[in-house]
Amino acid sequence: MGRIISISNQKGGVGKTTTAINLSACLAEKKKKVLLIDMDPQCNATSGLGILKKDVKKTTYMLMLGDCSVKSAISKTSYKNLDIIPSENSLSGVEIELINTKNVQYILKQSIQPIVDSYDYIIIDCPPSLNLLTVNAMTASDSIIVPIQCEYYALEGLTMLMKIIDMVQDKLNPDIVIEGILFTMYDGRTNLSSDVVDNVKSNLNVNIYNTLIPRNIKIAEAPSYGQPINVYDPKSKGSLAYKQFAKEVINYREK
């Protein structure tokens, strides 16, 4: 059965999409069958994998509204073992469109059910908010990976995120766990980055991945070429880090 992992943190710009794309691609490179679900109306995971708006036919928006089947919503990417359900900007209005729908927190979970067994991993890229889209992602997931940017305000908002995860666990999905915290944009030359890591370690009682994702220009460049980092520059520090991280994620599953 496929393992469903949400990449979530309501703080913007912490590396969620970068992690969703590159973790998915590195798992696929290791011969795992992967589906990336873009749950963000910004569509960054979709464009970051080189999928153009004009070529997108079915999306997470249509899936959420029940306007298409999950099988028809899946697109192939240019990368072996890696499929995607792309997003579109209209997804931002879905919360209002679904206002009178029953069991609205379970729509994603129910709609992906038919394909869960066709993948080893389903990775969900969440938007930077704790809204219905994020709740749907968490309800559908086995676990959550929380990327944290190594900056001064890193801990801000984490308490709220933990509260929401507790609520989801309590009311919607008792089995969900925080798989771990991933530090992103780590800069080994500054004390700040290592202070942030130490601070989070001493304040939160959760698994923290050994891999630190460095701040690396190649990681930032790759999406504009529609490529994951392991394809764009396989030997870059960023690529090696995401490959290492993918190994940790695989080992977690097999622990």
Ligand code: ATP
């Ligand atoms: P949002 O909350 O808007 O969805 P996000 O959490 O998905 O944002 P990303 O889009 O992944 O964050 O990253 C924010 C910016 O930081 C992007 O421009 C991305 O290219 C850049 N970035 C992410 N990780 C790294 C890194 N390790 N090194 C350098 N730049 C990075």
Ligand code: MG
């Ligand atoms: Mg994003």
